Amino acid sequence: MNEITEYQLVETCLQEKMDNDTTRCNLCLWRCKIAHGQRGFCQAHVNRNGTLYNLSYGILSSIDIDPIEDKPVKHYRPGTRVMSVGSYGCSFRCGGCHNLDISWGVEALDDLAKGESTEVWVTPQSLIDTALRAGVQGIAFTYSEPAVWLEYVIDVSKLAHKAGLYTVYVSNSYITDEALELAAPYIDVLCSDIKSMRDDFYQDICRPAKVKQVLHSIKKAHELGIHVETRTNIIPGKNDNPDEYYEIACWVRDNLGADSPWHITRFFPAYKLSHLPSTPESSLLEAEKAAKRAGLKNIYVYNDKGCDCAEENKPIEAYLNSSAEELHQIKKCAASCCGDEGVLLKKYEINETDKNEGSKL
Ligand code: SF4
Numbered sequence: 001m002n003e004i005t006e007y008q009l010v011e012t013c014l015q016e017k018m019d020n021d022t023t024r025c026n027l028c029l030w031r032c033k034i035a036h037g038q039r040g041f042c043q044a045h046v047n048r049n050g051t052l053y054n055l056s057y058g059i060l061s062s063i064d065i066d067p068i069e070d071k072p073v074k075h076y077r078p079g080t081r082v083m084s085v086g087s088y089g090c091s092f093r094c095g096g097c098h099n100l101d102i103s104w105g106v107e108a109l110d111d112l113a114k115g116e117s118t119e120v121w122v123t124p125q126s127l128i129d130t131a132l133r134a135g136v137q138g139i140a141f142t143y144s145e146p147a148v149w150l151e152y153v154i155d156v157s158k159l160a161h162k163a164g165l166y167t168v169y170v171s172n173s174y175i176t177d178e179a180l181e182l183a184a185p186y187i188d189v190l191c192s193d194i195k196s197m198r199d200d201f202y203q204d205i206c207r208p209a210k211v212k213q214v215l216h217s218i219k220k221a222h223e224l225g226i227h228v229e230t231r232t233n234i235i236p237g238k239n240d241n242p243d244e245y246y247e248i249a250c251w252v253r254d255n256l257g258a259d260s261p262w263h264i265t266r267f268f269p270a271y272k273l274s275h276l277p278s279t280p281e282s283s284l285l286e287a288e289k290a291a292k293r294a295g296l297k298n299i300y301v302y303n304d305k306g307c308d309c310a311e312e313n314k315p316i317e318a319y320l321n322s323s324a325e326e327l328h329q330i331k332k333c334a335a336s337c338c339g340d341e342g343v344l345l346k347k348y349e350i351n352e353t354d355k356n357e358g359s360k361l
Contacts, residue, residue, distance in 0.1 A: 061103075141156075236280070
């Protein structure tokens with residue numbers, strides 16, 4: 001692909017044409033079937049006349065720099081620092097999400113779709129230059145599910161490797177085999193949630209994954225040679241069952257190895273789970289005990305932090321070598337393929353107030 005120098009919709013890298021200009025997105029396991037003018041569940045991919053495009057290529061919701069241990073990743077290049085970046089759009093709708101504005105990013109993606117966005121847009125090369133200037137050793141894709149802007153993740157990761165930087169992919173692992181295989185050569189580390197061993201947890205809290213789908217992707221990443229570390233956020237009354245801790249630990253032991261790190265994190269109330277208490281320390285210690293019983297050798301317990309959130313980040317402008325005026329110019333698609341319609345979507349063409357979540361057929 002030619003270098004992209006202005007904001008534009010970029011063709012979704014895994015798409016499959018179907019009848020009547022309907023196209024299937026094969027990035028994540030939603031495998032959304034999307035008709036002209038509609039967007040997928042994540043809201044970041046749109047069908048224009050039978051071709052799918054990613055709306056969020058190069059659009060950054062947040063940047064931060066911290067130790068790789070904060071991702072959390074403990075067994076890959078310890079002591080180094082990463083530049084973490086995220087965009088808008090996610091394949092899950094987690095009831096306890098701390099990052100709603102930037103992970104789901106419905107408003108930001110709507111503005112992009114309407115051609116009214118002033119979000120920050122950064123070319124892959126500028127992001128690498130920014131990382132090198134900051135003196136970090138790696139780039140992490142995090143804050144929302146990286147699969148929904150995989151086109152950008154891959155382009156940045158290729159350049160990162162050329163520049164001697166490693167790459168970290170922080171994920172829910174609700175990703176297709178095809179997408180994982182496409183990204184694997186450029187991803188060094190996967191830090192994946194194993195949120196539960198119960199399908200009903202995934203259905204109730206995150207929609208729509210099944211445990212076996214998530215575990216399959218994690219194992220596949222490991223088989224593809226990616227360094228994998230897993231994490232479970234213990235939520236009171238939801239997944240704080242000692243049998244479940246043991247099951248997760250046994251799965252990690254049997255599929256990733258007894259040495260594979262398992263991170264046990266504390267839940268802090270947010271969004272639809274605001275009524276729940278924070279995880280008591282006793283549950284975290286019980287999970288650790290179960291993991292030791294299962295034979296895991298590297299168990300990390302976090303009492304102070306619930307997730308790799310972006311709530312306290314500095315403004316993006318603080319990291320980039322451009323003026324705020326330049327960064328926040330209106331983002332209109334620079335490509336001409338949509339004609340005079342620009343990127344306006346059916347959602348707005350038909351009914352401005354239609355707030356349907358997702359457009360999965
Ligand atoms: S949710 Fe988004 S990334 Fe996933 S299949 Fe649907 S359009 Fe593609």
